[in-house]
Amino acid sequence: MYLLILTLPLFGSLITGFLGRLLGRYGASIFSTTCVVGSMLLSFLAFYEVGFLSTPCYLTLTTWITSGIFSVSWGFLFDSLTCVMLLVVTIVSTLVHLYSIKYMENDPHCPRFMAYLQIFTFFMLVLITADNLIQMFLGWEGVGISSYLLINFWHTRYWANQSALKALIVNRIGDFSLSIGIFLIFYVFRSTEYEIIFSTAPLFFNSFIYFLGFKFHALTTISLFLFLGAVGKSAQLGLHTWLPDAMEGPTPVSALIHAATMVTAGVFLLVRFSPLLEFTPFVLFLMVIFGSTTAFFASMVGVFQNDLKKIIAYSTCSQLGYMVFCCGLSNYTVSMFHLSNHAFFKALLFLCAGSVIHAISDEQDIRKMGSLINFLPLTYSVMLIGTLALIGFPFLTGFYSKDFILELSQIFRYSNLEWTYKSFACWLGNLSVFFTAFYSFRLIFLTFINNSNSHRILINKVHESSFLMYFPLLILALGSLFIGFITKDFFIGPGTSFWNNSVFIFPSHSVHVEAEFLPTKIKWLPFIFSSLGIILATSINILNYNIFSSNRINHFVTFFSFLINKKWFIDILYNRIFVRIILYFGYTVSFKTFDRGFIELWGPYGISTLVKKYSKKLSLLQTGQITHYLFFMILGIIIFLLMFPYFAINTFFPVCDFRLLGLFFLLITLN
Amino acid sequence: MLTQANCITISTFLFLISILGIFLNQKNILIMLMSLEIMFLSVSFNFIFLSIYLDDILGQIFALLILTVAAAESSIGLAILVVYYRIRNTITVELMSLTKG
Numbered sequence: 001m002y003l004l005i006l007t008l009p010l011f012g013s014l015i016t017g018f019l020g021r022l023l024g025r026y027g028a029s030i031f032s033t034t035c036v037v038g039s040m041l042l043s044f045l046a047f048y049e050v051g052f053l054s055t056p057c058y059l060t061l062t063t064w065i066t067s068g069i070f071s072v073s074w075g076f077l078f079d080s081l082t083c084v085m086l087l088v089v090t091i092v093s094t095l096v097h098l099y100s101i102k103y104m105e106n107d108p109h110c111p112r113f114m115a116y117l118q119i120f121t122f123f124m125l126v127l128i129t130a131d132n133l134i135q136m137f138l139g140w141e142g143v144g145i146s147s148y149l150l151i152n153f154w155h156t157r158y159w160a161n162q163s164a165l166k167a168l169i170v171n172r173i174g175d176f177s178l179s180i181g182i183f184l185i186f187y188v189f190r191s192t193e194y195e196i197i198f199s200t201a202p203l204f205f206n207s208f209i210y211f212l213g214f215k216f217h218a219l220t221t222i223s224l225f226l227f228l229g230a231v232g233k234s235a236q237l238g239l240h241t242w243l244p245d246a247m248e249g250p251t252p253v254s255a256l257i258h259a260a261t262m263v264t265a266g267v268f269l270l271v272r273f274s275p276l277l278e279f280t281p282f283v284l285f286l287m288v289i290f291g292s293t294t295a296f297f298a299s300m301v302g303v304f305q306n307d308l309k310k311i312i313a314y315s316t317c318s319q320l321g322y323m324v325f326c327c328g329l330s331n332y333t334v335s336m337f338h339l340s341n342h343a344f345f346k347a348l349l350f351l352c353a354g355s356v357i358h359a360i361s362d363e364q365d366i367r368k369m370g371s372l373i374n375f376l377p378l379t380y381s382v383m384l385i386g387t388l389a390l391i392g393f394p395f396l397t398g399f400y401s402k403d404f405i406l407e408l409s410q411i412f413r414y415s416n417l418e419w420t421y422k423s424f425a426c427w428l429g430n431l432s433v434f435f436t437a438f439y440s441f442r443l444i445f446l447t448f449i450n451n452s453n454s455h456r457i458l459i460n461k462v463h464e465s466s467f468l469m470y471f472p473l474l475i476l477a478l479g480s481l482f483i484g485f486i487t488k489d490f491f492i493g494p495g496t497s498f499w500n501n502s503v504f505i506f507p508s509h510s511v512h513v514e515a516e517f518l519p520t521k522i523k524w525l526p527f528i529f530s531s532l533g534i535i536l537a538t539s540i541n542i543l544n545y546n547i548f549s550s551n552r553i554n555h556f557v558t559f560f561s562f563l564i565n566k567k568w569f570i571d572i573l574y575n576r577i578f579v580r581i582i583l584y585f586g587y588t589v590s591f592k593t594f595d596r597g598f599i600e601l602w603g604p605y606g607i608s609t610l611v612k613k614y615s616k617k618l619s620l621l622q623t624g625q626i627t628h629y630l631f632f633m634i635l636g637i638i639i640f641l642l643m644f645p646y647f648a649i650n651t652f653f654p655v656c657d658f659r660l661l662g663l664f665f666l667l668i669t670l671n
Numbered sequence: 672m673l674t675q676a677n678c679i680t681i682s683t684f685l686f687l688i689s690i691l692g693i694f695l696n697q698k699n700i701l702i703m704l705m706s707l708e709i710m711f712l713s714v715s716f717n718f719i720f721l722s723i724y725l726d727d728i729l730g731q732i733f734a735l736l737i738l739t740v741a742a743a744e745s746s747i748g749l750a751i752l753v754v755y756y757r758i759r760n761t762i763t764v765e766l767m768s769l770t771k772g
Contacts, residue, residue: 622770622771623768623771624767624769624770625764625765625768626703626764626767627693627697627764630693630694631694634690634694
């Protein structure tokens with residue numbers, strides 16, 4: 001049963017991929033959806049067994065690689081952490097499959113799309129069920145590849161190609177550091193199995209890695225590289241640039257990959273490696289800083305975006321920041337809780353966005369929408385639910401996880417961080433709550449409530465989607481409403497035994513209890529901020545107050561909004577600083593100077609021209625004049641006689657004698 | 672006075688004269704052949720002197736052989752010259768440059 005969870009999507013993908021032509025459009029869609037539904041039902045069962053009955057399952061199939069002490073087998077670990085991820089992945093994947101049956105109905109390559117979606121699901125499942133790092137890395141790279149294929153699904157589009165390449169390459173930077181982390185883990189622990197690494201991690205607390213005469217704390221170095229891997233996959237600040245660009249793919253893809261599953265792999269890695277990370281305060285500190293900065297940055301950028309999907313993409317980026325900094329505060333379970341909740345409302349938001357885009361003839365710019373509330377009441381309702389869940393409206397899903405994260409950041413007594421960093425994280429988190437509320441409601445207003453800016457022809461064609469498209473929305477909306485409340489108690493409830501041994505929190509870092517007893521006025525802070533955001537967004541849109549029209553602050557505001565709209569020019573800076581320089585280096589130095597220049601000059605081309613040139617000169621010595629021949633003959637005899645002593649001493653020396661060679665070349669040049 | 676130094680000096684000078692004769696003369700092939708003969712003479716003179724000096728007969732035998740070889744060589748050389756003259760109507764060395772490298 002446990003293995004069937006994995007094999008069903010693989011089977012479905014292979015069948016729809018290779019036999020999609022025979023299955024036909026609907027055949028492929030229905031078949032693949034059936035496979036994922038089966039996988040989802042089985043993971044419900046797995047969740048029941050592992051989570052509720054506390055029976056973690058550990059399967060080892062067969063050896064994969066064996067070389068000396070290095071041995072990797074195909075092993076599958078189903079513990080609580082894995083099962084939570086299983087549910088998230090399979091539920092979102094199933095709903096996205098259902099959704100895309102209708103959404104991709106008119107696409108000529110529907111079977112291919114389904115195959116890609118399924119292979120993505122399969123690799124994601126491999127990632128989360130692996131019991132060793134190598135197999136985890138297989139899934140990690142697999143989802144990277146599948147995300148490339150999916151973003152690039154409409155491969156005739158230039159921008160899709162470019163974004164897919166960007167996603168793959170930027171991810172690869174993180175993957176590279178993850179692989180370095182894996183190498184280091186093998187170097188230190190002599191194994192890549194989770195059970196060995198996690199159970200022996202405390203023993204290596206005093207071990208060091210020596211590199212180039214420097215001494216590194218082993219666990220810190222390993223965790224640092226793993227964290228950098230997570231930065232790439234989870235789009236934290238620094239390597240976040242790929243995520244908003246990945247919106248070039250079809251909308252279900254964005255919902256599946258860039259909202260619910262692939263980007264959470266980085267957070268999953270951090271949670272999975274909690275037994276290691278707990279021993280490295282430095283990396284935890286980095287996680288807090290990176291996470292909170294990402295949350296703030298992304299939510300701020302989201303405010304000034306005008307693309308429907310990009311706003312949600314930045315929202316994802318921001319929420320991932322929350323998860324990462326929550327991990328940095330050593331509250332991995334809360335991070336997981338937010339991850340699973342976030343999957344629901346973010347998939348909901350993306351699928352709603354897809355529905356909207358579908359309804360108004362593939363228009364993505366929210367400035368060209370408006371008053372869709374009259375045409376798409378259902379989409380509006382579920383999107384409002386998603387938005388309220390996202391901004392942490394009380395008693396919706398986001399409230400239970402996000403506000404708890406913010407409360408955790410406000411703990412002032414037994415924290416594992418210094419006060420300054422803590423308040424840094426806390427204020428950035430709270431401010432990003434404000435921005436989150438603002439951009440979410442800006443999105444709602446501009447799309448649904450404000451006056452329409454669309455063409456009448458388009459307005460006439462606006463229609464609510466069919467059942468297959470709004471059914472997933474309804475399910476996800478129900479999830480966004482209730483999942484947080486339902487699962488709160490066994491995810492983060494006090495003294496919950498749900499997590500068993502899958503997450504390790506150092507006792508001195510465990511601050512859950514204190515978060516419960518924070519002063520009430522502090523607990524109100526996120527709600528006040530989000531209310532402020534909603535009020536501001538409402539007042540700007542209802543009163544129709546144009547912030548740009550005020551002359552006094554016009555220039556500053558324009559510049560500022562332009563700056564943020566262009567994502568703080570980080571992409572441009574990256575292009576200027578890294579990409580262009582590396583490309584320039586690649587072209588001028590390694591290609592032109594080395595490959596075609598230096599090596600050619602000293603290699604084949606140079607030697608051949610040298611031989612040609614000097615052989616011509618040498619043959620010019622034969623003038624046909626007998627006297628010249630005689631001259632050379634006599635000269636040769638004289639030189640030979642002069643060299644005679646050298647011949648007597650060393651047989652090989654005269655060949656290399658520079659005087660002889662010098663004379664020779666002198667003759668050639670003089671000629 | 673027929674001393675060792677004198678004899679070797681004489682033969683060497685003869686040899687050098689003959690080499691110079693070959694080099695400095697750019698035109699006449701006959702003079703080149705003549706200096707070749709002088710070269711042979713200097714060599715055979717050296718052989719004879721050294722056979723007397725070392726009291727060894729082999730040097731004189733070699734000198735006799737060189738004489739015959741020189742005679743044969745000059746006859747063949749002159750024959751080639753005659754044939755060449757018959758074809759080209761000139762024996763100027765400078766114009767014998769048909770075989771360039």
